[in-house]
Amino acid sequence: MASPAPIISMRGITKVFGSGPTAFQALKGIDLDIEEGDFVAVMGPSGSGKSTTMNILGCLDVPTAGEFLFKGRHVEQLDRDQRALLRRRYLGFVFQGFNLLARTSALENVELPLLYRGEDKKTRYDAGMAALDKVGLKEWWDHTPAELSGGQQQRVAIARAIVTQPAVLLADEPTGNLDSERSIEIMELLTDLNRNSGITVLMVTHEPDMAAFAHTIVHFKDGLVERVEERVKA
Amino acid sequence: MLGTTVILAFRAINRHKLRSFLTTLGIIIGVAAVVTMVTLGNGATAAVREQISSLGANVLQLRPGQGFGRGGGGPRPPDFKPQDLTAIENQLTGVRAVAPLVQSSGTAIYEGSNWSTTVYGTTAAYFEVQSWKADTGRLFLPDEEEAGKPVCIIGNTVRTNLFQGNDAVGKRMRIKGVSCQVIGTLATRGQGGFGDQDDVVVMPIKFVQRRFTGDRDISQILIAVDDAYDTSAVQGSLEELMRERRKVKTGSEDNFNVFDTKQISDTLTGTTTILTQIVAAVAAISLLVGGIGIMNIMLVSVTERTREIGIRLAIGAVAREVLLQFLVEAIVLSCLGGLIGLFLALIASVAIAPLMQVPFIFNVKVNLIAFLFSAAIGVVFGYFPARRAAALNPIDALRHE
Numbered sequence: 200m201a202s203p204a205p206i207i208s209m210r211g212i213t214k215v216f217g218s219g220p221t222a223f224q225a226l227k228g229i230d231l232d233i234e235e236g237d238f239v240a241v242m243g244p245s246g247s248g249k250s251t252t253m254n255i256l257g258c259l260d261v262p263t264a265g266e267f268l269f270k271g272r273h274v275e276q277l278d279r280d281q282r283a284l285l286r287r288r289y290l291g292f293v294f295q296g297f298n299l300l301a302r303t304s305a306l307e308n309v310e311l312p313l314l315y316r317g318e319d320k321k322t323r324y325d326a327g328m329a330a331l332d333k334v335g336l337k338e339w340w341d342h343t344p345a346e347l348s349g350g351q352q353q354r355v356a357i358a359r360a361i362v363t364q365p366a367v368l369l370a371d372e373p374t375g376n377l378d379s380e381r382s383i384e385i386m387e388l389l390t391d392l393n394r395n396s397g398i399t400v401l402m403v404t405h406e407p408d409m410a411a412f413a414h415t416i417v418h419f420k421d422g423l424v425e426r427v428e429e430r431v432k433a
Numbered sequence: 434m435l436g437t438t439v440i441l442a443f444r445a446i447n448r449h450k451l452r453s454f455l456t457t458l459g460i461i462i463g464v465a466a467v468v469t470m471v472t473l474g475n476g477a478t479a480a481v482r483e484q485i486s487s488l489g490a491n492v493l494q495l496r497p498g499q500g501f502g503r504g505g506g507g508p509r510p511p512d513f514k515p516q517d518l519t520a521i522e523n524q525l526t527g528v529r530a531v532a533p534l535v536q537s538s539g540t541a542i543y544e545g546s547n548w549s550t551t552v553y554g555t556t557a558a559y560f561e562v563q564s565w566k567a568d569t570g571r572l573f574l575p576d577e578e579e580a581g582k583p584v585c586i587i588g589n590t591v592r593t594n595l596f597q598g599n600d601a602v603g604k605r606m607r608i609k610g611v612s613c614q615v616i617g618t619l620a621t622r623g624q625g626g627f628g629d630q631d632d633v634v635v636m637p638i639k640f641v642q643r644r645f646t647g648d649r650d651i652s653q654i655l656i657a658v659d660d661a662y663d664t665s666a667v668q669g670s671l672e673e674l675m676r677e678r679r680k681v682k683t684g685s686e687d688n689f690n691v692f693d694t695k696q697i698s699d700t701l702t703g704t705t706t707i708l709t710q711i712v713a714a715v716a717a718i719s720l721l722v723g724g725i726g727i728m729n730i731m732l733v734s735v736t737e738r739t740r741e742i743g744i745r746l747a748i749g750a751v752a753r754e755v756l757l758q759f760l761v762e763a764i765v766l767s768c769l770g771g772l773i774g775l776f777l778a779l780i781a782s783v784a785i786a787p788l789m790q791v792p793f794i795f796n797v798k799v800n801l802i803a804f805l806f807s808a809a810i811g812v813v814f815g816y817f818p819a820r821r822a823a824a825l826n827p828i829d830a831l832r833h834e
Contacts, residue, residue, distance in 0.1 A: 201521075222562065249765070254828050257747070258829050259747060259827050260828055279751075279752060279754060280751040280753070283749050283750060283751040283752070284749065284751065286748070286749040287748070287749025290749075292747050292748070294831065297743075297832065298740065298743075298744045300741055300744065301448075301741075302448045302449075303444070303448065304668065307444070311744075311745070311748060312748045312749060314437050314440065314441065315437065315745075315748060315749050315750050315754065316749075317437060359748075
C-alpha cells in the first residue's frame, strides 16, 4: 500500500559540524523515504547520526548538502522562520525530557501551539481539552507539571504535540525517562494516534521493545542508514 | 501576533510574581522619586513666587544702606526726607504710585485685650502700591493724612486678637498709649515670606512721625511702576535721582539700595527651580539604574528560560514572536513599575507637601513624561535580552540544562 509520493524524502543528506581540521561529519549521505501514515522507529548507537537526522526531519536544522523534501517542499532551501511556520503547521514534537513549561497548567501547555497559530480562546480551550481527553488526562487539565507523574507529563506533551492535528509526530526517545509499564502505555498511545488519527510517527529509541511497536525500523550506523527493516503492518 | 505575545508576556509575569515585582522595584522607586521631587519642587517654587508676589508686583523698595546685611561698619546712612518723596513723585516717569513708610512696634489695647504688633505710618498710596483693599470700612481720607489724625486701619490678625473677629470699624482702641479710631479693616493676605502680613496697624505717616518716631524721616519708600514702563529702566532713573539728591560722589558706593520685587522673585524661583532640577536629576539616575536592573533580570531570565524558548521555537514560534514576547514582558514590567511609581509619588507628594508648607500641585506633564520614560526604558533595556532570546538555536536551547 505504498502511496505514490512519500511525505518525507531525503536524498544524499550530509551534515558537517564545525570546519577545518576539527570538522566532524555526522551524516555521510542519507537516503530515506517515509510514507504517509507510517510508524517509523529510528535506532542506532549514539553518534550514529540518528539525532542529527531527526533534527533535520523536524525542520529544526538544515543539512549541509542534499535534498530534503517534506510534502514536496524543499526544506533545505527554507529560512529559519519559514521552517518555524512549517513546524507550526505540520509537525508535533515529543521529547525525552517532556519539556513542558513549568508552573503552567496542563491545559495552557497544550494550548501553546494554538496560541502561536492565532486561534481564539474558545477554539484553544475546546481543542486543548479534546487533546487532553485523547491522552486520558482531561481531569488533570489545571495541574502543573510539578503535580503530575512522569508518565502523565509525557502524555501532556503528546497532547501538546497532537493538538494541532499535525501530519507528522516526531518523538525523541519518548520513553527514555519512564519505567517499562509507563513506556508501554505511551507506546500504545502513539500506536493509537498513528492508527486512528492517521498521524505519521517518527520515533528515536534505543530500546528494541519500543521499536517493536513500529511498522518500519531504520537502523543507523556511522552516519549512514545501515538497513531498513519492514515489519508486518497491522 | 501582538495579542498572542501580550497574553504570553502577562502569563510569564504572572508565573513569577515575586521576581517580576523585584524587577520593577527599581523603576517604581525611580519614577516615584523623580515625580515626588519635581512635584514638591514645583510646589516650593510656587510657594516662593506666591510669597514674593504678596509684596506687590513691579514694586521697587527704596531703603537706606547698602542692602541686606551689608555696610555694617561706619555711620548709619541717613533716612529719606519728605522732599525725596516729592522729588520721586514729580521727577520720575513711569511711576504709578509712591508710598512712604515708617515702622514702629508697640502694643494695641482694646477693652481687656492687648496685642503686640507693628505700626506702619504711610499714606493711602501704600494700599495702591500693595494692591491691598479694605475688607470693611475705608482707607485714609486726604485731610486725615494731611493733619495726621489718630485713625487706623487694622490687619486681620489684629482684628482677630483684639476684637475677637467682631466688627471693629468705628471703635476706639489704644496703640502705644495713644487713642485712635479704627476706620477700616484689611483683607487677609496670609503668611508671607516675611512673617504674618496681617499682623499690622496702619496709620497716617504724619501721626506716627509726630507721636512715635519724633522726626520727619522716612525709613522706606515703595514705588509701584506703571505696567507700561520697564521696571529696570525706572530703577535706573530712581538710583540716578537718589545719588544726586543724597550727594553720592561719582565712583563711591550708594548709601541706599533699591530692591525690585520681581527681581527677588525671579532670583528665588530660579534658585528653587535649579535645586528641583538637581534633585530630579539624581532621582533620574535611580530610574536609569532601575532600567539596568530590568535588563539584568531579563538577561538572567533569558538564560534561565533557554529551554522554554527552545520549546516555543520547536513548536513553531518564529524568532520575531520570541523577541516580541520578551520585549513586551520588559515593557509591561516597566510600565507597571511606572504606574505604581506614579501612584506612590502621588501619595508621597500629598503627604509631604503640607509638612514642607508648600502647595501640592499635580503636574500632568511631569507624570506623563515619567511614565513614557519608564516605558521607553522597557523598550531600550528589554530589546537586548529579547534579541538574544530570539537568536537562540532551537536544538541547543532544547538541550540546555
